[in-house]
Amino acid sequence: MNITRVMAIFEKDYKEFMRNMMLFTSVLIPxxxxxxxxxxxxxxxxxxxxLVIIIVGVVFTSVTxxxxxxxxxxxxxxxxxxxxxxxxxxxxxxxxxxxxxxILMTVISLAASIFLIESDGFWSLExxxxxxxxxxxxxxxxxxxxxxxxxxATTSVYLIPIMFLFGFTPYIEFLVTEEDHIARQIAxxxxxxxxxxxxxxxxxxxxxLILLAWVAASxxxxxxxxxxxxxxx
Amino acid sequence: MKINVSELTGxxxxxxxxxxxGTVKAIQMPFEYLSRLEExxxxxxxxxxxxxxxxxxxxxxxDHISFYNKWYxxxxxxxxxxxxxxxxxxxxxxxGRASAELNQRLSFILGLMCRQEHILFIEPFFQATRxxxxxxxxxxxxxxDQDKSIVVAVTKTEDAFLVQPEIMRLTRDGLQSVETExxxxxxxxxxxxxIRVKAEDxxxxxxxxxxxxxxxxxxxxxxxxxxxxxxxxxxxxxxxKSLGDHGFYRCHRSYIVNLHKVKEIITxxxxxxxxxxSNPEESKIPLSxxxxxxxxxxxxKL
Numbered sequence: 001m002n003i004t005r006v007m008a009i010f011e012k013d014y015k016e017f018m019r020n021m022m023l024f025t026s027v028l029i030p031x032x033x034x035x036x037x038x039x040x041x042x043x044x045x046x047x048x049x050x051l052v053i054i055i056v057g058v059v060f061t062s063v064t065x066x067x068x069x070x071x072x073x074x075x076x077x078x079x080x081x082x083x084x085x086x087x088x089x090x091x092x093x094x095x096x097x098x099x100x101x102x103i104l105m106t107v108i109s110l111a112a113s114i115f116l117i118e119s120d121g122f123w124s125l126e127x128x129x130x131x132x133x134x135x136x137x138x139x140x141x142x143x144x145x146x147x148x149x150x151x152x153a154t155t156s157v158y159l160i161p162i163m164f165l166f167g168f169t170p171y172i173e174f175l176v177t178e179e180d181h182i183a184r185q186i187a188x189x190x191x192x193x194x195x196x197x198x199x200x201x202x203x204x205x206x207x208x209l210i211l212l213a214w215v216a217a218s219x220x221x222x223x224x225x226x227x228x229x230x231x232x233x
Numbered sequence: 234m235k236i237n238v239s240e241l242t243g244x245x246x247x248x249x250x251x252x253x254x255g256t257v258k259a260i261q262m263p264f265e266y267l268s269r270l271e272e273x274x275x276x277x278x279x280x281x282x283x284x285x286x287x288x289x290x291x292x293x294x295x296d297h298i299s300f301y302n303k304w305y306x307x308x309x310x311x312x313x314x315x316x317x318x319x320x321x322x323x324x325x326x327x328x329g330r331a332s333a334e335l336n337q338r339l340s341f342i343l344g345l346m347c348r349q350e351h352i353l354f355i356e357p358f359f360q361a362t363r364x365x366x367x368x369x370x371x372x373x374x375x376x377x378d379q380d381k382s383i384v385v386a387v388t389k390t391e392d393a394f395l396v397q398p399e400i401m402r403l404t405r406d407g408l409q410s411v412e413t414e415x416x417x418x419x420x421x422x423x424x425x426x427x428i429r430v431k432a433e434d435x436x437x438x439x440x441x442x443x444x445x446x447x448x449x450x451x452x453x454x455x456x457x458x459x460x461x462x463x464x465x466x467x468x469x470x471x472x473x474k475s476l477g478d479h480g481f482y483r484c485h486r487s488y489i490v491n492l493h494k495v496k497e498i499i500t501x502x503x504x505x506x507x508x509x510x511s512n513p514e515e516s517k518i519p520l521s522x523x524x525x526x527x528x529x530x531x532x533x534k535l
Contacts, residue, residue: 002306004303004306005303005304005306007303008300008303008304009304011298011299011300011303012289012292014302015291015292016289016291016292017294019291020291078287078288078289078290079287080287080288080289082276082287082305085277086348086349087277087278090501
C-alpha cells in the first residue's frame with residue numbers, strides 16, 4: 001500500500017464528497033431523524049432503544065454503505081479509473097482512500113445523531129466495539145457492490161433492500177407482532193439486533209461472534225466481487 | 234511495445250506500430266482504424282491523450298492537477314505547470330463546466346505526469362485551437378526529454394504534418410512512410426482561368442481564384458474549395474505547371490497552395506511549419522522546411 005496515493009485519493013474524494021449534494025445530504029438525513037425522534041414525546045421518559053438503534057442503522061446504510069457504493073459507482077460510470085490503475089495494488093490504495101473519507105463521514109454523522117437524540121450511556125466500550133464491527137460489515141458491503149455496479153443509477157436497486165433488511169431490522173417488531181414468529185426469530189440473528197442487545201447491556205460473546213460472522217460474510221462478498229471484476233477485464 | 238497492424242485493418246498485410254523510446258511517429262489512418270487502435274491499446278502501458286477525457290466534474294482544474302501529481306508521486310510545481318499550459322486563470326474552474334480547449338490542456342498535463350512509458354495521441358488537432366497546437370509541441374519536446382515514446386494517430390494528412398515533416402500512413406496495405414523529399418521545380422506558361430474537376434457524375438469548372446489548396450493523397454489529386462473537395466484528373470506536377478503563374482505555390486511535396494488565400498505562416502517547432510488558409514476553419518497546410526523562405530518571397534512579390 002502506498003500512503004501518498006491513499007492520501008491523494010482521500011483528499012480528492014473528500015472534496016468530491018462535500019460538493020456532491022446526494023452524498024452530503026446522506027450525512028444530514030440521520031441527524032434530522034435523530035433531532036425529530038429526540039424531541040418527540042418528552043413525558044414518555046427514555047427513548048426506546050429500538051429507535052436509537054434504527055438511527056444507527058440509518059447512519060450505516062445511508063452514509064457508510066450507500067456512500068461507498070456511490071463513490072465507487074461514479075468512478076466506474078465516468079471511466080475515470082482508466083489509466084489510473086496501472087498495478088493491481090493501486091485499486092487497494094483507491095479503496096483505502098475512499099474508506100477513510102467514508103469512515104470520517106460516518107463518525108461525524110453518528111456522533112451528531114447520537115448527540116441530537118440525547119441518548120445517555122451510548123458510548124460505552126462494548127458498544128463502540130460492536131459499532132466498529134457493524135461499520136466494517138456495511139463498508140465491505142459497499143465496496144463489494146460498488147466494485148460491480150456500472151452506474152450511479154443502479155445503486156438504488158441495491159440500496160432499498162439492504163436498507164430495509166439491515167438498516168431497519170428492528171422495525172419488524174411493528175410489522176410482525178407475534179413474538180415467536182419465524183421471521184422475528186430469523187431477524188434476531190441479523191447484525192443490527194446484536195448491536196441492540198449490546199446497547200441494552202445484554203451483549204455477550206454470542207452477539208460479538210454473530211457480528212464477526214457477518215463481517216466474515218461481507219468480506220467474502222468483497223473477494224468475490226474482486227474476482228468477478230478481474231474476469232470481466 | 235508493439236501493435237500489429239493486421240489487428241487494426243483486418244487484412245493480412247503485416248507490419249507493426251512500434252513504440253520506441255525517444256521517438257515520435259505521426260500516422261495518418263482512416264477513422265475506423267483509429268477507433269480500433271484506441272480500443273486495442275492497454276491503458277496500463279500506454280497513456281492515451283485524447284479529446285474529452287473523463288474528469289471528476291466537481292473538482293476544479295487545480296484540484297485535478299494536484300491529485301494526479303500526488304497519485305503519480307510527481308514532484309511537479311502545480312502553479313508552474315498551470316502557467317506553462319496557460320491555465321493560470323482557470324485554476325478554480327470546475328471541470329464539469331470547462332471547455333473542450335481546457336479539457337485538452339488537462340489531458341496534455343496528464344500525459345506529462347503519467348507513469349506509462351508510451352503515449353498515444355488520438356486526433357490531437359481535431360478542432361484544436363491554435364494555442365493548443367503550440368502547447369502540443371511544447372509537450373512533445375518535454376516528453377522527448379523524459380525519453381517517452383510517442384505515437385500520434387490522426388485521420389487527416391494535414392494534421393499528421395502538423396506533428397513533424399516525416400509521417401506514415403496506415404492503409405489496408407499496411408503501414409508505410411509517406412515520401413516527403415522534394416521534386417525538381419517546374420513552371421508553366423499557359424494562361425487559364427478555370428479548371429476542370431469531377432464531382433460524382435458531374436464535371437464542374439471552377440474558377441482558379443476560388444481554389445484554396447490542392448492536395449495529393451494516395452495517388453489522387455484533390456482540389457479544396459471552401460469545405461468541398463473535388464477530385465482532379467491531373468497529377469500534382471501538371472497542376473503546378475499550369476497554375477504556377479496564377480499565384481499558386483508548391484509548398485510541400487503533396488500540397489499546392491493558392492498564395493492569394495494564405496493568411497499567415499505558423500512555426501510550431503524548429504522544422505514544423507504550417508500555412509494557414511483564410512477560410513472559416515483556418516485550414517493548416519504543411520509547409521516544407523526548404524520552402525519556408527521562398528514562400529515568403531513569393532508572398533511579398535505577389
